[in-house]
Amino acid sequence: MTQVELQSKVYRVAPATRRFSYLTAPDGDWLAVVDGQTTIQRFVDDQALWVEAGDGFRHAESGLLLAASPGEQPGAVRLSLGGEAPDRRYLGADGAPGAAAGFTVGLGPEKRPSEYMAEFQAQGWVALTQILPPAVLEGLQRLAGTDAFEGPGEERMQQLALGPALARATVEPVSLWLCREYMRTPDIKLGHPPSVTALTPDDGARPVQGWHSDFPYMWGSERARRAYRVPPGSDELCLAIQRNICVSDFRVDNGATVFKLGSHAAGQIAPEPWGRARDTYRPEHRAEHGLPYAGPETDIIEAPAGTILLYDARTWHRAGVNTTNRRRGAVIQAITPGFIIPFYPLGPPYKGFLESDVPAQLTERERREIEALMVHRITGPMGVFAIGVDDALTERIRNPQAPSAAY
Numbered sequence: 001m002t003q004v005e006l007q008s009k010v011y012r013v014a015p016a017t018r019r020f021s022y023l024t025a026p027d028g029d030w031l032a033v034v035d036g037q038t039t040i041q042r043f044v045d046d047q048a049l050w051v052e053a054g055d056g057f058r059h060a061e062s063g064l065l066l067a068a069s070p071g072e073q074p075g076a077v078r079l080s081l082g083g084e085a086p087d088r089r090y091l092g093a094d095g096a097p098g099a100a101a102g103f104t105v106g107l108g109p110e111k112r113p114s115e116y117m118a119e120f121q122a123q124g125w126v127a128l129t130q131i132l133p134p135a136v137l138e139g140l141q142r143l144a145g146t147d148a149f150e151g152p153g154e155e156r157m158q159q160l161a162l163g164p165a166l167a168r169a170t171v172e173p174v175s176l177w178l179c180r181e182y183m184r185t186p187d188i189k190l191g192h193p194p195s196v197t198a199l200t201p202d203d204g205a206r207p208v209q210g211w212h213s214d215f216p217y218m219w220g221s222e223r224a225r226r227a228y229r230v231p232p233g234s235d236e237l238c239l240a241i242q243r244n245i246c247v248s249d250f251r252v253d254n255g256a257t258v259f260k261l262g263s264h265a266a267g268q269i270a271p272e273p274w275g276r277a278r279d280t281y282r283p284e285h286r287a288e289h290g291l292p293y294a295g296p297e298t299d300i301i302e303a304p305a306g307t308i309l310l311y312d313a314r315t316w317h318r319a320g321v322n323t324t325n326r327r328r329g330a331v332i333q334a335i336t337p338g339f340i341i342p343f344y345p346l347g348p349p350y351k352g353f354l355e356s357d358v359p360a361q362l363t364e365r366e367r368r369e370i371e372a373l374m375v376h377r378i379t380g381p382m383g384v385f386a387i388g389v390d391d392a393l394t395e396r397i398r399n400p401q402a403p404s405a406a407y
Helices: 113-123 134-144 156-161 165-170 173-183 285-289 347-354 364-374 391-398
Strands: 009-012 021-024 030-034 037-041 050-053 056-059 065-070 076-081 103-107 125-128 188-190 196-199 241-246 258-260 299-302 308-312 316-318 328-337 376-380 383-387
Touching (some): 156 347, 173 188
Parallel strands (some): 009 299
Antiparallel strands (some): 258 299
């Protein structure tokens, strides 16, 4: 395998030592306590976290205690306030006392969302340690052909329709709450279709992605020397967050991303001598100049599989180099405010998803969130419209000499 000299500072995310719990309603939303009352929330913040306590659960913020007993469906529990009958008051599907509903218990985050948010705002990145459920992580590894499923993997544009794992990873609630809070908008979208990728073993010769900032900034990625999509400069408004889901363990030796952490606040492009992406894509660049810079000013985050890394899209970074003999899996997602045009069309993979049997395997909340993330809509006097790429006009601008009558 390739030998790569790195001088980067390494941050090691330790495995999670504790986890809060979710109490999930039948529709997939979460039981929370707000102003002292149990209710159902469509998002996960500190009010939706619980801690196992004896035969029930204690609310992580208010200390409210709930008793738990087996529900009618396998794996479900009935939750109640008060003591023994007749004082016991069961919680209904809306979170209020009423006809007993079946709630499911799920693994939540290691830290409170507010703690993650404080870290994110202070440093421009945050790690949500092993936040994905084991079944979701295994499904992603199957799609990627990594870890216990080492192999070619599934075709990327079809993956959303091949099982529920990718959809469930995409709608992970804490990372979405953090994205909405950090960018200060509830309307967020994916910048490109969700997919699982694998970084294959390096051969010592192929191009390695150079230094850049992510969509829609693309600082350092422009292949032609023209204006950037978002000009370099400091701006209080963040236009994108990058979400890297560690499908495999991220390590130095298997190509974990190389960063210049904190560079999101610099308001400028990575130095040209570091090897910008627009240059390193040239097939001959590596032979002429070697790998992009990985000196002592750079950083690498090692994290266990199932971890989600969020970072401000303005952060300078580049691809790592996989010096092992195994594939390393990841889900790489740009998340933007709804007014940003996506990098690639989201409509075709979303329609393929709808035509598959995957939506039937998801909760109402999961289906609702995937649609919100993948369908751009506009509301006007004539109602709501889904908007997207015009295939005919796309072909027209690619081939300006084509007869206009064809369009």
